[in-house]
Amino acid sequence: MERRAFLQRPLAGGPIKPAQPATPSLLDQASPFANTTLPVRTSAATATTLAPYTGPWSAAQAAHLLRRCLFGPTRAEIQMAATTTLAATLDKLLTPAATPGPPLNISAADTTVPLGQTWVGQPFDQTLEGARRTSLRDWWLGLQLSQGTSLTEKMTLFWHNHFVVEFGDINSAQYGYAYARLLRQHALGNVRQLATDVTVNPAMLRYLNGNASTAAAPNENYGRELLELFTLGKGPLIGAGNYTTYTEADVQAAAKVLTGWRDDAATVAGYFTASRHDTSTKQFSAAFGNARIAPNGAGEYQDLINLIFRQPATAAFLVRKLYRWFVYYVIDAQVESDIIQPLAALLIASNYEVAPVLRALFSSEHFFDAANVGCLIKSPLDFVVGVCRQLELALPPASNYLGQYGVWDYLYGLGVVQQQSLGDPPNVAGWVAYYQAPQFHELWINAVTLPRRNQATDLFIGTGITKSGFAFKADPVALVQALPAATAQDPNLVIAEFVRLMVPIDLTASQLAFLKNALIPGLPDFEWTSEWSQFLATPTNTAKRAAVQSKLQAMLRALAGLAEYQLS
Structure with missing residues (x-):
């Protein structure tokens, strides 16, 4: 297949009629030239495997690797990688970044703490929620700008698109910070542990109504998304309520397991109330080997996660999402057999540590196949943060925190108008460019977003912006x-x-x-x-x-x- 065919459009015959999307409004935003069917490979040119890459290692290969792993690698970062080796570069990329300081108060209306000090840990106040949430989002974008050469920030965003919450829905910047900190903590770590911890994270409990689930009225929201979107994924429908990898009865059993959990705004944590929990034995379907989860109180949710992660489909589902994020969106039979399944086996053998899987993928001949170079459309955050980093726009110093947050807020707004709001994916499935077939990442480019992209680069290359006396522009x-x-x-x-x-x-x-x-x-x-x-x-x-x-x-x-x- 020609993976960059979207750069060439038919000159006659009118636009291609778009296919009907799952969400009717999506195609109103998409280019009329976007995919109507998934591309199909017409030759064996891209039939590469996970065999170690043995080709040349120069600035070109280093740039490809860093473009996928970082938000806009700088010339210095590319040159440094090119002067070392692929293995050494991966060592740096797979080293977790240092834990950052918390977001700061930048609103004079928030008198609970002085300007320039953190609001994290302060009691919830609805009148201050908007200012604190703005600070949180801006702080997160600032971390992407200062990412260094670690995969931490790119993987934190990946997990945000996977274990989705929406800051606007949970209405608690404190919860949002605890959630973002959890994603960053496990960004390059153990995905099973992340799934375990996010299940009782207060932001997730509130977002998917786990905090309202009781024995008398089990809420299925989180149990359903845990199976469908976060771990197993749906297989082919093979019967009423039977999705191959799980059934509707499994959703109901999972919901019962998860009863009794609530969120505490004072401690910013989830907690268990035994009197609200279903104490019955939970029966799962043949998809889970007819397993049962015995009454185990507050420990049942961990039993559920362990049961799910014993299913091979979970590893394969997670690897497919990583592949679409880092390589390309089409997974055909050859990619499934030669890339996805071996990586899924590695994920299981690595006890669900994600770093070995990423290392194997990024050091493979498949990743460096010419067909996989330059074939993804940048996400808005890749675009916005990338242009600032590649053109080396100098940031305000830490002493000018109002200028820093002002710049970060402006860049966050550029992402919003390009249809990627950091902290607020459009729904529990994440941003549509990562799952909406057959368009996928082509959805990022449309009549609204492309002019916004051009305006952003023109601005930063030209006059720039000024925040708190600091001029933010390319030189x-x-x-x-x-x-x-x-x-x-x-x-x-x-x-x-x-x-x-x-x-x-x-x-x-x-x-x-x-x-x-x-x-x-x-x-x-x-x-x-x-x-x-x-x-x-x-x-x-x-x-x-x-x-x-x-x-x-x-x-x-x-x-x-x-x-x-x-x-x-």
């Missing part, structure tokens, strides 16, 4: 000054450097000519060389700096406007 002149002198004075080499940094696939000769014309419209190469040399001779001369800066800004705007820039 393309400084970026070129950091290049080797011989590179900086050659317009072709300057363009090539930015293309390698910002675009995951090779551009055509005509595209490179287009970028060169944006840099030096109709002029010979020596004009750039001369102008750059004059600037270097008098770098404090504002006119000479402005001359090279305006040219670089024009070229970068043109580069960010290419369809290829939307790819990872």
Whole structure:
């Protein structure tokens, strides 16, 4: 299959008629050119396996790995990875990041703590909830910007899209912080333990009504999503209420297991009330080997998680979601047999530690197959955070926390208008781009979001924004000054450097000519060389700096406007 076929559209015959989506409103947002059926491989060119990658290791391969594992790798990060080895780079990526400090109070209306100190641990106050929730979301986005070279932040977002809660629904920034901290704690750790802990996390108890589930009225919401979305997934329907991997009777049994749990706003924790718990023996279907969970009070939910994670379908379901997040959305028979099933077996053999699975995937020939390079459309957060990191927009110092949070809040808003609200996926299934067949990630690009993306890059390359006296904008002149002198004075080499940094696939000769014309419209190469040399001779001369800066800004705007820039 041609995994980047969406870059070429039919020139005649009108737009392709979209397929009817599961949610009627989705296609109103999607491009009329988005998939109507899943792509089908037409050759064996991508029939690669988990065999260790033995090809070249250079900046190109390092950039591919880091683009998938980080939010917009910088030139320095790519160069550093390229000078080491794949194994050493994976060691860094799979090292958990240090635990960050908590979010801060940035609202003068919140007098419970001084400005610049954390509100975490303060009693719930509905009048302050909006300000605290804003602080929480902004803090989370700030962590993505300062991610370093660890997979922690990318995996934290993955688990947020998997074990979904919506901050707006739970209406407690304290709960939201406890939830985000839990995801980050287990981001590169044990998924079974994460599933266990999130089951009685106060945010999840409130989000899926586990806090209202009693023996007299078991609530099925969490039990259903635990089986369908968080662990086993639905298999083929083989009978009324029988989804192969579980049945409706299993949902009901799981709901009974989970009765009695409540959330405590004072302690920001889940707790168990025995008098509200169903004390019967819970019978599960043949899908679970007709297993039973005996009365075990507060320990039953752990028995349930252990039962679920003994099913091979759980490991395969989790691996498929990781594959779609990091590699590509089509899982055909060859990928299922050669990639998914071996990784699922590894996940089980690793006692559900996720790091060995990620290492095996990222060090495989399959991951570095040319067909898997530059074939994903960036999510809005990948796009927004990535452009800031790759163009090295300097952040306000920690002493200017109002400026920091102001910048983070602006970037959070850019994600929202591009249809990815950090902390608030649209529903319990997460963002539709990760599950809605056959469009998947093509849903990120539509008539609303594409102009927003272009406006964002134009803004940061141009005037930037100012928050609390701090100007947040790209400095393309400084970026070129950091290049080797011989590179900086050659317009072709300057363009090539930015293309390698910002675009995951090779551009055509005509595209490179287009970028060169944006840099030096109709002029010979020596004009750039001369102008750059004059600037270097008098770098404090504002006119000479402005001359090279305006040219670089024009070229970068043109580069960010290419369809290829939307790819990872």
